[in-house]
Amino acid sequence: MLIEEIIKRQLFPCFFGSALKMEGIDTFLNEFTSYIKEKEYSEDFGARVFKISHDKQGNRLTHLKITGGTLKTKAHIGKDEKVDQIRIYSGNKYQLVNEVKAGDICVIKGFKNIMAGQGLGIEEEIIQPVLSPYMDYRIILPEDHDWHQTLEKLSLLAQEDPQLHINYNNHTQEIHVQLMGAIQIEVLKNLINERFGLNVSFDHGKIIYKETILEAVEGVGHFEPLRHYAEVHLLLEPGKPGSGLEYEVNCKDEILSSSYQRLILTHLKEKEHLGVLTGSAITDMKITLISGKAHLKHTEGGDFREATYRAVRQGLKSTKSILLEPYFDFTLELPVEFLSKAIYDIEAMKGSFVMPDIHREVVSITGSAPVSRMQNYQSEVINYTKGKGRLICQVAGYHPCQDEDEVIKQINYDSETDKDNPTGSVFCSHGAGYNVKWNEVEDHMHIPLQLKKTSRIEEKYQQTTKFDDADKELEEIFTKTYGPVKNRNFMKETPRKLLNEPVYKHIPECYLIDGYNVIHSWPDLKELAKDNLDAARSRLIDIMCNYQGYKKCILILVFDAYKVKDNLGSSYKYHNIYIVYTKEAQTADMYIERTTHELASKYSITVATSDALEQLIVLGQGAKRISSRELRLEIEYLDKEKLAEFKRRQPKGYNYLLQDLKKYHKE
Known part of the structure; x- marks a missing residue:
C-alpha cells in the first residue's frame, strides 16, 4: 500500500541523517530500495526537454529525460532536428554514448530549435511557464x-x-x-x-498591458500586389478571462485546401499579434479560420502570412477592444491600529478586499489590486507599521484596466502608422497594387462576409450579482416613502448568439449618501461645520440636488439622528432628492445597510461613504461603493463638463444694443 501511495504522489517519505557524519545513510538506502517501484515506460520513443544550455565552445545543448523507447545518435527528430552527440554528464565532465533508454537523463548536441518544456515523440504537449512577467x-x-x-x-x-x-x-x-x-x-x-x-x-x-475584445467580429485580410494573391477571413471571439489565445478551423476543403488552412494556423501562432489601443499583445480570444481564397498561379506561402496578419488587425479595428492590466492577489497582515490606514490605501489603489479577520491584535486583509498601483507598496507597509506589517502578493492574471483612457493617452499608440502591423489590405487594379484602409476592405474583398457583425458585449467583464426578492414589509415602507416601484426583472443573460441585442436590460439607479460622513470628509464643508452645522448641511443638500440633475437617478441623502430622544425619524422630498433623518437608536449606516440589502434586486445601488466597514458591508450586499473623496471628484468633473457643454451651445458672436435699429426703422 505504501508503494502504491508513493507512486501516486499521495505519500512522501521523509528521512533524517547526516552525510557528513555518516549517520542514517544505510537506513535511507535500504528504505529507498524497499519502497520505490521502478516505473514502467512505453516502448515508443518519448522525451521531455527540461533545460537548454551552452558549452564553452558555444554549442547548444538540450537536456532531456527519456520517457519511452530509446534514442540513438544520428537519429532524426521531426524534419530538421538531428542527434549529433549524446552526452552523459557527471558534474562538468561527460562521456559520449551511442544510445540512451527510457529513464535516462542525457544531453543532446545538435538540436537547433527545440525549447525547454517541449515534449518529443509521445510527449506531445508543451509545458507552459506557470508565471508570466508583468x-x-x-x-x-x-x-x-x-x-x-x-x-x-x-x-x-x-x-x-x-x-x-x-x-x-x-x-x-x-x-x-x-x-x-x-x-x-x-x-x-x-x-x-x-x-x-x-x-x-x-x-x-x-x-x-494586454488587450482583448468585447464583441465578436469577422476580420478580413487581402494581399494582392502584382503576381501575388491571398485572402483570409477570421472570426475573432472574446474568450474567458485567462484563457489566452485559442485557434480553430471551420472552413471546408472545397473552399480552401487543407494545406493552406494549416499554413494560416501556423502564421497565427508564429507571431505575437498586437492590439490597436496601445500596441499591446492580444489575449483571451478565440480565432477561427472561416474562409479564404488562393490563386492557382500567383499564390505563394508568404502571401497568406501577410493576409493573415492583416485579417487579425482589421478585425481588431472593426470591433470594440478593452485594455487589460495585471492584478495582484494580496494578503496584508498588520497590527489592528493600522487597519483604517490600510483600507484607505487599498481604496486609493482601486483595489478590492474582503472583511478582515481580526486575531487579537493582528488583522489580516485579503483582496486584489492592480500591479501598477501596488508593486511598491511593500516598503510603505514596512514604514508605517514600523516593520510589524507584512504584504504577500501573487500575480492573479489580467483584468480590465482601471485607468484605460489615461493609459491609452500616455502610451499614445497610433495603429494606422504602425508599418510593421498594418490594419489595411493590398488589392490589385490594372497591374498595380494599391492600399485599402481597414474600414474600406469590405467594399473591395472577393469573398462575402460569412456572418453578420455582432454588438453583443461579453458577460465575462461585466460583474453582476443576483439577490433574493425584497422583504414585502420593507418594500411597502420604501414605496410609501419614495413612491411606487415598478416591477422590473433583474438583468437577464442573453444566450450566446450572434444577435444585435444588448446582453443586459437597464435598471434604475439609486444613490444612498451618508450625509455627515461626506460633510466631515470634504475639507470645505468640514470647516463650515465647525461654525455652523446647519449651513454645512444646507450646502451639501444643494450640491446633491445639482448632482441628481446630472445623474438622473433616485438620490437619498441620509443624516444621523439616532441620539435624539423619542425621535421617530422623518423623510421628505426636497426639490429632486429625498432627505432622511434616522429614528432613535438607528444610525445612518444601519439605514443604508438595510435599504441596500432589501432593494438590491430592484435598483442598481451605489453607496457614498468613507466608512471602511460600511463599504465592506454594502459591497457584500451587491451595491457599488464610492468614497466621499471620489464623490467630490466626480461632482467637480461633472460641473466642469456641464459648464463646458453650456458654453459650446451658446451662439457665436455678440448682440449689441440697437444694432438692428435701422432694420426696424425701414420696416
Missing part, C-alpha cells in the same frame, strides 16, 4: 558598446530560460526584457556580468 525594462548598455553583439549574447540567455523575453525595438534601437521585478533584475545583472563580462543597468520599467 514588467518591461529597457536595458542600458555601457557607452560605446555594440548593441548587435549584446543582443546576440542575450538571445542565448533567452533560449536557456523560456520566461526571459528579450525584445529589440527597431524604431528606438533599444533592447527590452520582460521580468517579474527587482529580484529578477539583480539576478539577470549578475548573470550577464558572469557570462559575458558586461555591466548593464535597467530603467524603472513599465507595466505590460
Whole structure:
C-alpha cells in the first residue's frame, strides 16, 4: 500500500541523517530500495526537454529525460532536428554514448530549435511557464558598446530560460526584457556580468498591458500586389478571462485546401499579434479560420502570412477592444491600529478586499489590486507599521484596466502608422497594387462576409450579482416613502448568439449618501461645520440636488439622528432628492445597510461613504461603493463638463444694443 501511495504522489517519505557524519545513510538506502517501484515506460520513443544550455565552445545543448523507447545518435527528430552527440554528464565532465533508454537523463548536441518544456515523440504537449512577467525594462548598455553583439549574447540567455523575453525595438534601437521585478533584475545583472563580462543597468520599467475584445467580429485580410494573391477571413471571439489565445478551423476543403488552412494556423501562432489601443499583445480570444481564397498561379506561402496578419488587425479595428492590466492577489497582515490606514490605501489603489479577520491584535486583509498601483507598496507597509506589517502578493492574471483612457493617452499608440502591423489590405487594379484602409476592405474583398457583425458585449467583464426578492414589509415602507416601484426583472443573460441585442436590460439607479460622513470628509464643508452645522448641511443638500440633475437617478441623502430622544425619524422630498433623518437608536449606516440589502434586486445601488466597514458591508450586499473623496471628484468633473457643454451651445458672436435699429426703422 505504501508503494502504491508513493507512486501516486499521495505519500512522501521523509528521512533524517547526516552525510557528513555518516549517520542514517544505510537506513535511507535500504528504505529507498524497499519502497520505490521502478516505473514502467512505453516502448515508443518519448522525451521531455527540461533545460537548454551552452558549452564553452558555444554549442547548444538540450537536456532531456527519456520517457519511452530509446534514442540513438544520428537519429532524426521531426524534419530538421538531428542527434549529433549524446552526452552523459557527471558534474562538468561527460562521456559520449551511442544510445540512451527510457529513464535516462542525457544531453543532446545538435538540436537547433527545440525549447525547454517541449515534449518529443509521445510527449506531445508543451509545458507552459506557470508565471508570466508583468514588467518591461529597457536595458542600458555601457557607452560605446555594440548593441548587435549584446543582443546576440542575450538571445542565448533567452533560449536557456523560456520566461526571459528579450525584445529589440527597431524604431528606438533599444533592447527590452520582460521580468517579474527587482529580484529578477539583480539576478539577470549578475548573470550577464558572469557570462559575458558586461555591466548593464535597467530603467524603472513599465507595466505590460494586454488587450482583448468585447464583441465578436469577422476580420478580413487581402494581399494582392502584382503576381501575388491571398485572402483570409477570421472570426475573432472574446474568450474567458485567462484563457489566452485559442485557434480553430471551420472552413471546408472545397473552399480552401487543407494545406493552406494549416499554413494560416501556423502564421497565427508564429507571431505575437498586437492590439490597436496601445500596441499591446492580444489575449483571451478565440480565432477561427472561416474562409479564404488562393490563386492557382500567383499564390505563394508568404502571401497568406501577410493576409493573415492583416485579417487579425482589421478585425481588431472593426470591433470594440478593452485594455487589460495585471492584478495582484494580496494578503496584508498588520497590527489592528493600522487597519483604517490600510483600507484607505487599498481604496486609493482601486483595489478590492474582503472583511478582515481580526486575531487579537493582528488583522489580516485579503483582496486584489492592480500591479501598477501596488508593486511598491511593500516598503510603505514596512514604514508605517514600523516593520510589524507584512504584504504577500501573487500575480492573479489580467483584468480590465482601471485607468484605460489615461493609459491609452500616455502610451499614445497610433495603429494606422504602425508599418510593421498594418490594419489595411493590398488589392490589385490594372497591374498595380494599391492600399485599402481597414474600414474600406469590405467594399473591395472577393469573398462575402460569412456572418453578420455582432454588438453583443461579453458577460465575462461585466460583474453582476443576483439577490433574493425584497422583504414585502420593507418594500411597502420604501414605496410609501419614495413612491411606487415598478416591477422590473433583474438583468437577464442573453444566450450566446450572434444577435444585435444588448446582453443586459437597464435598471434604475439609486444613490444612498451618508450625509455627515461626506460633510466631515470634504475639507470645505468640514470647516463650515465647525461654525455652523446647519449651513454645512444646507450646502451639501444643494450640491446633491445639482448632482441628481446630472445623474438622473433616485438620490437619498441620509443624516444621523439616532441620539435624539423619542425621535421617530422623518423623510421628505426636497426639490429632486429625498432627505432622511434616522429614528432613535438607528444610525445612518444601519439605514443604508438595510435599504441596500432589501432593494438590491430592484435598483442598481451605489453607496457614498468613507466608512471602511460600511463599504465592506454594502459591497457584500451587491451595491457599488464610492468614497466621499471620489464623490467630490466626480461632482467637480461633472460641473466642469456641464459648464463646458453650456458654453459650446451658446451662439457665436455678440448682440449689441440697437444694432438692428435701422432694420426696424425701414420696416
